[in-house]
Amino acid sequence: MTIIDHLNPPTGMMADNIVGFARALRAAGLPVGPGAVIDALNAMQLIEIGNRGDLYATLQAIFVKRHEHALVFAQAFALFFRAAEDWKHMLDSIPLPDHAKKKLKPASRRVQDALAQPATHEVPQQQEQELRLSVSDKEILQKKDFAQMSAAEIAQVTRAIAQMRLPQAELRTRRHAPDQHGLRLDLRRTLRGSLRTGGDIVDIRKLGRIDRPSPIVALLDISGSMSEYTRLFLHFLHAITDARKRVSVFLFGTRLTNVTRALRERDPDEALANCSSAVEDWAGGTRISASLHVFNKQWARRVLGQGAIVLLISDGLEREADAKLSFEMDRLHRSCRRLIWLNPLLRFGGFEAKAQGIKMMLPHVDEFRPVHNLTSMQALIAALSAPPPVHQRALIRSAA
Structure with a gap:
């Protein structure tokens, strides 16, 4: 075989499988471009195809560019080549590297979804249908309430949220x-x-x-009344945590849980799974006053220094609304430079602060914003990126 032969990518079933595997990796979130696919096809001529370990090491060296992509690649390799019947006679029993044998983690769901897509010859038709999406369809998705979305729409929104970046104000x-x-x-x-x-x-x-950059502290309500929004909010917080290093995240329902370290996991599915395992009161009741008391007492001095901005994400439906709630909100307000309350109930045009808990919390916030769709999230990013108010604390309600 000459050097010129090496520069000509192979054809046939082997090429189809490599291209299909690259497409599955791309669908699972790895940045695999046409150049990497050509390199993989050329590399197949230089190794022993029947050696499973060599095949794994070669494709990993070509397709994996970042450390956090290694686990997704290992899961995709195991699932794809286990399912490819045409490769069974080509792969022997040589074991894979140890890090490829790890128990499948939450990111494997994304890999399985990618491998469950239609066959190779159907993908161009799918892409053509996506390109036909009109501008009006995208605008509808931007303004549609998270609670009214289908599973497919939530998947699209999740991908859009993952691309959000918060400029360094x-x-x-x-x-x-x-x-x-x-x-x-x-x-x-x-x-x-x-x-x-x-x-x-x-x-x-x-x-x-x-x-x-100003530190950002997020207090996210994970009670039952917020269950339709919690996961997407966590995706949003993971996206801004990935771009900014000074972000602290706390979840609260009936108790307060610090999930800052869990959200620093680069893979979003891994990060959300870690958050879920760390919380014991998911989708339960709401005790805003008690949770704020714990935060003010144990965490405020640690994370609210240097002009921190606090994002309080809650519907404000407190089960035990009393004078303690007003006191804790006032204490939180005085401890930070800017307190922004994000409330999904503002999606209703005729919203009025009738609940006792909302009435007690509202006087102690700087801004009151809706957060129920992509448009409201983008408006929040614009507000956080703008210069902060210096001399006055104004109550602002933004239209979604």
Whole structure:
């Protein structure tokens, strides 16, 4: 076999399987492009196809570009080539690497969904149908309430949320750092530099203020009344956590749970599964006052420093609305720079604050926003990216 032969991708059943496997990886979320597929086809001519371990290692080296994609690749490889009947006579019993034998984790559901798609010859027709989606269809999906969506629509929205990024709204701190365009004289560095010139000050060093992104703290209600929105909100928080490192997330129903570390898992399905296993009161009752008391007492000083922004995501339907709720909301309000209440009930045009819990909470928030569809989430990102209000705390209700 010559070098020219190596540059010609193989054809036949082997090529179809490699292309199908690459398409399944792409559907499962891995960034697999045409160039990687061609590299894989060329690599198949250089290895022993019957060696399962060599096949796995070769395809992994080509298709896996990030550490968090390795587990998804391992699951897809096991499922795809187990299901491909035409490959059974080509793959021997050589064991896979140890990290490929791990028990299937929640991300495997995404892999199984990708492999359950129509056959290779039906995919172009599917893509053509997706391209025919009109602008009006996309607008309807943008404005449709999460609670009214079908399973297919929720899957589309989940993919859209995963692409959301929150720009780094900078907050000016009191600290200084070397900055040639700064307004403050750095006397120490200036005098130290003058020693090189015999005491003559030739280079004047300056200091400038340090700008850092504002910390974001999210308090998400996971009670039964919020069950239709909780998972999508967690996807949203995972998306902004992936883009910003200073994000803390707490879930509360009848008790408060810190899931910040769980949401830092790069794979969204893994992150949500970790959150679910860490919470004991999922879709139960609501005790906002007790949960806020625990947060204010145990966590406020740890996470609300340096001008933190708090996102309170709840419908405000407190089971035990009393004076304690108003006190805890006021304490939370005074501890942060900006308190934004996101309430799905604002999707109703004639919403009025009639519930006792909502009446007690409303005076202690800076902004009151709806969060029930993609449009409202994008409006929230725009609000968080804008410069914060300095002199006044205004109650704002935005139309979705």
